[in-house]
Amino acid sequence: MIRGRAPALPLALVERLRAARTVAALTGAGVSAESGVPTFRDAQTGLWATFDPTQLATPSAFARNPKFVWDWYAWRRELLAGARPNPGHHALAAIARHVPQFRLITQNVDGLHQAAGSAGIVELHGNIGRVRCSRGCGTVARWADASPDEPPRCATCGAFLRPDVVWFEEMLPPAALAAAEDAVRHCDVLLVIGTAAEVYPAAALPHAARQCGATVVEINPRPTALSDDVHHVLRGPAGVVLPALVAATWPPPK
Ligand code: OAD
Numbered sequence: 001m002i003r004g005r006a007p008a009l010p011l012a013l014v015e016r017l018r019a020a021r022t023v024a025a026l027t028g029a030g031v032s033a034e035s036g037v038p039t040f041r042d043a044q045t046g047l048w049a050t051f052d053p054t055q056l057a058t059p060s061a062f063a064r065n066p067k068f069v070w071d072w073y074a075w076r077r078e079l080l081a082g083a084r085p086n087p088g089h090h091a092l093a094a095i096a097r098h099v100p101q102f103r104l105i106t107q108n109v110d111g112l113h114q115a116a117g118s119a120g121i122v123e124l125h126g127n128i129g130r131v132r133c134s135r136g137c138g139t140v141a142r143w144a145d146a147s148p149d150e151p152p153r154c155a156t157c158g159a160f161l162r163p164d165v166v167w168f169e170e171m172l173p174p175a176a177l178a179a180a181e182d183a184v185r186h187c188d189v190l191l192v193i194g195t196a197a198e199v200y201p202a203a204a205l206p207h208a209a210r211q212c213g214a215t216v217v218e219i220n221p222r223p224t225a226l227s228d229d230v231h232h233v234l235r236g237p238a239g240v241v242l243p244a245l246v247a248a249t250w251p252p253p254k
Contacts, residue, residue, distance in 0.1 A: 006236055006244035013232045016215050017249045020188035022101040025092055026180075026205055027238075030194020030220060032112050034086040034239035037079065041196050047076075057167045062134065066160050070151035073163045077128055077143065080110050088193070088238035089116035091246045098250045103183035107195060107202050109165045122179045124172055124202050126165035135159035177201060184209035193219040193238050197226035206230065219245075 017023065029039035040048045047053075051072070055061050062069045093116045096102040105122040106113055111129050113121050131146050133139040133154040141161070146152040151160045166172055180202075184190055190209040197203045206226055210216045216230040219241045227233055234241045 006240050007234050009234070009245060009248050010232055013215070013217060014245075014249050017189050017245070020099055022103075022187045023095060023099045023189045023191070024103045024105060024183045024187035024209070024214075025095070025191040025193060026184070026195065026202065027092070027104070027106045027108060027113070027193045028195025028197075028202075029108060031088050031092075031106075031238045032083070032086070032108055032110050033194065034088060034237060035083045035110075035112055037083050037110055037112070039194075041198065053168060057165075058169050059167055060169070062160075062162055062167070066134075066151050066162075070160075070162070073128060073165075074150070080112075080128065083110065083112060085112045085116035086239040088242045089113055089118070091242035092191075092193075093117040094246050094250075098246070103179075103187070105180045105183060105202075105205070107199070109163075122176050122183065124166070124176050124180055126163070126173070128163055128165055130164035131161040132164040133157060133159055134162040140164060172201060180205055181208060184214065185212045187214050190214045190216045191219060191242075192216060192226060192230065193242070195220070195224070195226075197224045 033039055038045055038047050040046045043049060056069055056072050089112050092104060104113055104118050105124060107125050109126050109128040111127055129143055131141050131143050135157055137154060137157040139154045139156045146161055154161055184205045185208055187209060190206060192206050206216050207229065217232040217234060218226055218230045219234045219238055221235060221237050
């Protein structure tokens with residue numbers, strides 16, 4: 001059930017978006033909130049309000065207790081088992097059909113953008129549907145194909161497999177970061193959706209976009225660290241605002 005009303009959409013934004021040749025979007029956990037997926041920093045309901053990230057989402061936590069960390073990610077996967085893309089995910093997939101070039105960059109690991117039909121997604125923080133060798137021998141597999149051990153062992157080198165997601169204290173996948181930086185530096189409009197804009201280097205991307213001349217738009221029901229540095233703030237839930245923005249910018253043929 002999606003609650004909330006779409007805020008007023010500035011005509012200047014609608015016209016800028018309609019004329020755009022390249023559009024990019026940077027999403028965070030908030031775009032999946034209306035699919036029932038917990039965010040990280042929302043008060044009371046966010047994962048980091050409930051769990052200590054240093055005990056779960058760091059290489060040292062995994063080295064200290066692989067099963068504990070593995071089980072927590074298995075629990076998060078279970079949460080996702082029933083999650084479906086919401087109208088916000090579908091609206092982003094629709095934008096790709098309206099503009100010559102659309103690049104979707106996500107911090108999310110939930111795979112819901114792929115499930116909504118988006119393609120060419122830049123996964124800055126990995127994907128919880130994949131596992132990889134914790135020793136870095138190069139093995140990558142679908143979590144669903146991994147053996148039921150908790151955690152399973154790498155078939156190549158025998159080390160534990162781990163979720164293919166970025167942990168704190170880790171670098172982002174260099175190719176993904178480079179693709180994201182290229183996308184935001186060469187877009188006419190950047191939509192920043194459902195992120196608290198607190199985790200770097202992802203949080204630096206909107207500033208790079210603005211420095212390169214893009215119109216930067218924040219879509220979020222609450223203010224963030226970025227709100228004062230964007231051209232337009234659409235204060236509302238992604239599942240309501242994005243479909244309204246797409247309908248206003250590219251109205252269906254009469
Ligand atoms: P956060 O949980 O930090 O922020 C979620 C944002 O979504 C907040 O600004 C909310 O106001 C907003 N929000 C909530 N409901 C929304 C809705 N229906 N529509 C739109 N926005 C909504 O999540 P992220 O900013 O994505 O890192 O967190 C960034 C990174 O920090 C994550 O990728 C993760 C975490 O530690 C890694 O996994 C490496």
